[in-house]
Amino acid sequence: MYEAMRKLHETEPRTYTIEQLALAGDVSKQAYYKWLDRTETTNDQLNKVLMKKIKKLDNDHHHNLGVQRMTMYLNHDEEVVHRINPKRVRRLMRIGGIRASVRISVRNDTIVSGRMKCTLQTM
Template sequence: MNVSPQGFYKWLNRDESTRDIENRRILGCIEAIYAQHDGNYGSPRISAELKANGERINHKRVERLMREAGIVGKAGRIYRRRPLPGNPCIKVENLQREHGMPSKPDSQWAGDVTYLKINGQWQYLAVIIDLYSRKVLGWELSDTRTVELTLSALNKAVRRKNIESDLIFHSDRGSEYGAYAYQNRLKELGIEPSMNRPGFMNDNVYVESFFQTLKTESFKGFNFESVEELRTNLAWYLDRYYNFKRRHGSLGFKSPDEYERMAA
């Protein structure tokens, strides 16, 4: 390709195009959103945030600008725990699988426990989420994996919401949920229990997916010095950020609280 010296220097000293100026402005917005969410957002959520802020922009353009700038959202993997042996006398079916995904808030809740290691010591986190909105309704942290842990998370969720008569609660078959104390509490509240099919760990995949998100966004790259520091971080992430600010892909990139209010 033959290019004259005059043509080359004209190209080198050309004025920045309107498109270049706009790309630079958009990239500044992308960087601000990325920083605001601690690097958790990839291009789909950043695109949704830009559109919510009034920007008319194609997601492919956002993806390209991020790629060219080396901006990458955090990614993680699913951590599965092995449930403690449950109560063989408790006979509970998988009602969640039978009913499918809920069509309104507070018709199906799900709970699970995950492990977090702080200074060489295990801490256990129990959560309850609404499967309709993915909202975290109750959570508890403890250094022991017992029915008291899961009951505390349940009671916090109950204090937060009005229980309807057709509410289903789904969990794995571990002893933290199969214990008589837990099953009796569900009965007192008029909540119908539902459990994984024996040997089917993926039956509670929505809570497992939530734990993956939590560990990727709230723990990756962080070193907590104490349990209190961990608890403070969880309170911020679960009660303020995840429920009210974080955009969820399966909710049309709405936050759980926004999606729940849309159903009212």
């Protein structure tokens, strides 16, 4: 939302004022300017690094890594100094649109019709 407001205001500042864009986006001007002057947190920086690593691992392993294996690979990476939680990996994979392509095994089992047959004995 704020990114779109910034782009519109930068391209045509006389047509789209911040006040008009804030009113259209149902946000206050103060919130927009606070977002504009924000500094990137260490958590955001770590998420960007992790996102790059997740995308690289996903491409290297042909989209076969799920959340658990992706977490394992990230935690064994020497460049990542913190332990990475599977919840964070799941969230980042969802944001990046990354999903594992799980192969479904084909089973050729036959069902025996009499296997579960119950018999009643009368006295």
